[in-house]
Amino acid sequence: MKQVLGDNQFFGINHNDIEKGNKTKEQFGTDESIVEFIKKSISLGLNGFMLNSNERGFKIISEIDFDETTEIHYSVPYPHKFATMVNENGMLHLLKHVLSNSTFNSLIRQAPKFIFSRNIKHLLPLIIDLEIPMNLKKGSYVYLQNIVTDLIIGLKREDLLLEYCKIIKKKGYKPGLITLNPSLLEKYVISYPLDLQKDLIICFNINKSGFNVFPSKENVEEFIQTKHSFKKMGMSILSSGGVNNINDSLAYIKTLGLDYVVFGSSKIENVENNHKTLATEK
Amino acid sequence: MNKSIIIYGFGRMGLTHYSILNQLIGNADITLVDMDKKINFFAKKNISANLISDVSKIQGKHDYAIICTPPMFHISSVEECLKRGDKTIFVEKPFGGVRDDYSKVISQKDKVKIGYVLRFIPVIQWLKLNLPIDRVTKFEGSYFSNTIEKKPKGWRNGEYSGVCNEMGSHIIDLAVYTLGLKNFQITDKKIESIVSDVDDIVSFNLTSEDKEYKFHFDWVNKKYRKPIFSLKYYLEDNSYYKVDQQKVEYFDGNNQLINSVSTVDIAFSTPYYLRGVEFTNQMQDFIKKQEAIASVDEALVTREIIKNILEP
Numbered sequence: 001m002k003q004v005l006g007d008n009q010f011f012g013i014n015h016n017d018i019e020k021g022n023k024t025k026e027q028f029g030t031d032e033s034i035v036e037f038i039k040k041s042i043s044l045g046l047n048g049f050m051l052n053s054n055e056r057g058f059k060i061i062s063e064i065d066f067d068e069t070t071e072i073h074y075s076v077p078y079p080h081k082f083a084t085m086v087n088e089n090g091m092l093h094l095l096k097h098v099l100s101n102s103t104f105n106s107l108i109r110q111a112p113k114f115i116f117s118r119n120i121k122h123l124l125p126l127i128i129d130l131e132i133p134m135n136l137k138k139g140s141y142v143y144l145q146n147i148v149t150d151l152i153i154g155l156k157r158e159d160l161l162l163e164y165c166k167i168i169k170k171k172g173y174k175p176g177l178i179t180l181n182p183s184l185l186e187k188y189v190i191s192y193p194l195d196l197q198k199d200l201i202i203c204f205n206i207n208k209s210g211f212n213v214f215p216s217k218e219n220v221e222e223f224i225q226t227k228h229s230f231k232k233m234g235m236s237i238l239s240s241g242g243v244n245n246i247n248d249s250l251a252y253i254k255t256l257g258l259d260y261v262v263f264g265s266s267k268i269e270n271v272e273n274n275h276k277t278l279a280t281e282k
Numbered sequence: 283m284n285k286s287i288i289i290y291g292f293g294r295m296g297l298t299h300y301s302i303l304n305q306l307i308g309n310a311d312i313t314l315v316d317m318d319k320k321i322n323f324f325a326k327k328n329i330s331a332n333l334i335s336d337v338s339k340i341q342g343k344h345d346y347a348i349i350c351t352p353p354m355f356h357i358s359s360v361e362e363c364l365k366r367g368d369k370t371i372f373v374e375k376p377f378g379g380v381r382d383d384y385s386k387v388i389s390q391k392d393k394v395k396i397g398y399v400l401r402f403i404p405v406i407q408w409l410k411l412n413l414p415i416d417r418v419t420k421f422e423g424s425y426f427s428n429t430i431e432k433k434p435k436g437w438r439n440g441e442y443s444g445v446c447n448e449m450g451s452h453i454i455d456l457a458v459y460t461l462g463l464k465n466f467q468i469t470d471k472k473i474e475s476i477v478s479d480v481d482d483i484v485s486f487n488l489t490s491e492d493k494e495y496k497f498h499f500d501w502v503n504k505k506y507r508k509p510i511f512s513l514k515y516y517l518e519d520n521s522y523y524k525v526d527q528q529k530v531e532y533f534d535g536n537n538q539l540i541n542s543v544s545t546v547d548i549a550f551s552t553p554y555y556l557r558g559v560e561f562t563n564q565m566q567d568f569i570k571k572q573e574a575i576a577s578v579d580e581a582l583v584t585r586e587i588i589k590n591i592l593e594p
Contacts, residue, residue: 012507025507095324118327150556154301156330180555184305209546214559216551239546 001254003275004073005041005049006235006264007057010034024266031056035064037268044272045279047071050262052145053131054078062133072140073201073262075178076131079147095123102126121163128167141201142168143176150181158188165196176201178235180214182223189230197229201260204235208252211239224256233260238274241265250277284309288344288368290359291351292316292325295374295397298557299348300331302565305554315340343367346569350374353442357382364390372397372568376451377581379442380589384582391578395568398455398576398584400511402560402567404548405530406456407574412530413515413523415461420516422496423453427509429501430477444480446588450499453511454584455576457495460515464583466490468590476502486591 012025048071051057114122165175182204210217312331347363471486513525520535529544
């Protein structure tokens with residue numbers, strides 16, 4: 001099971017304790033402090049790290065060279081940016097933002113298809129181009145954030161998820177889909193071309209307490225145990241810091257047979273302890 | 283037979299409710315009404331629902347009507363739905379504005395429910411069951427976010443918007459929901475416009491029967507990446523419950539933590555997750571038992587408080 005450093009602590013996100021999240025954000029006030037923490041974690045034995053395409057994540061990936069063996073798991077988009085845009089100027093401003101920020105070449109390729117069909121599918125390459133830094137190492141994973149994946153599932157526009165995966169692959173990256181509805185997503189993904197499934201990671205919540213595990217812990221355990229061609233990554237494995245017994249929680253995660261786990265902490269010693277516990281034999 | 287659903291307004295909330303209902307109700311005929319022709323122009327090719335921009339073209343009665351328009355259209359849309367004979371109507375908060383006439387809605391108020399979604403957060407549901415409301419003497423509610431960074435355009439910079447209507451109404455509603463706040467007397471208020479031309483930071487106190495209430499709302503605070511609310515319920519012995527989105531903590535009069543309950547401790551399942559379990563829980567309650575969803579009477583208490591705060 002590969003281990004990936006999460007990025008919530010860098011950006012003040014704590015789904016179980018918002019005040020704690022705000023405090024850790026202050027700890028990582030500079031880009032250097034984030035990069036140093038990532039590099040320390042990698043030196044402890046973690047396989048890679050995850051970063052979101054927010055302003056700071058984008059900048060770090062654009063400017064810092066990481067070791068060739070370090071896996072980069074990059075997630076798009078930065079939901080807060082788009083939510084603020086809609087709050088201030090309405091839904092259509094999103095479209096305006098995408099069109100006005102895209103390169104001339106991208107527009108020439110995609111805009112006519114979009115204007116002719118009005119199908120948002122043709123805007124996806126433009127949106128993805130805006131979110132991925134030029135310097136992102138080829139072969140890295142690029143995940144679609146759960147707010148988008150799950151909205152697309154709700155809209156019953158699963159074709160957009162397949163399209164997303166194809167575009168990411170075409171750009172030389174590997175696709176990832178973050179979801180809080182893994183069993184619903186599974187229904188669609190199992191019909192994807194096999195070579196695409198083999199490159200794909202589905203990332204979802206799983207933890208011993210069942211915190212934010214949907215529709216239920218039992219259902220997600222069944223999903224994990226079912227044999228699939230795609231890889232499975234567990235997130236929120238420590239219930240966003242809400243568990244009392246970390247060793248019990250990690251022991252539970254080790255029984256599941258996941259391909260990847262992603263976890264974060266603002267303390268490097270916690271990263272080290274979690275890594276050691278997860279790396280030891282069952 | 284398929285359930286027929288009509289959704290007014292296809293912004294963020296319309297999109298959210300559409301997605302949730304799409305998952306909760308297997309066979310539904312959904313009509314989306316948005317007067318913005320540009321939105322309809324693009325949505326038509328991307329959503330498998332019937333899209334309408336002209337309300338006069340709406341036909342038949344619907345099992346569920348969902349109103350997510352900007353608030354200045356709330357009351358006229360509800361009237362339209364009632365006139366047509368739609369069975370159950372859901373209106374997003376804040377349910378109109380300070381100057382709207384609610385008299386036509388009140389006559390059929392049992393058909394209308396208001397979307398104060400924070401009621402459906404698991405810790406709030408726990409609180410509703412466990413708070414000893416007879417012992418509560420004082421309530422404090424606050425809301426902070428960085429929602430508005432630049433001056434908003436259109437109605438979001440007008441009397442139907444502002445932190446009281448958009449965010450504060452949720453906190454007032456939580457006082458209404460958990461404590462049964464009804465008759466009130468405003469004792470103190472302060473309103474500031476920082477980024478928008480309407481209320482950005484609001485503080486006020488009120489009394490109701492034997493309880494004191496203190497509110498503070500601020501949606502232009504750069505310290506907060508995500509919206510955060512906090513509630514405090516003081517009991518007669520100075521002990522208190524402190525509540526946020528994730529947990530309820532009970533402290534004694536010396537600020538010593540006695541016990542706490544967090545979302546991690548509360549087992550719940552939801553068939554489909556989008557933006558938070560509370561959104562799905564709210565729609566499940568609306569289409570089934572309607573036990574926790576806000577009534578018109580409750581929403582009008584919140585409306586009346588906001589009216590008293592915002593009007594000179």
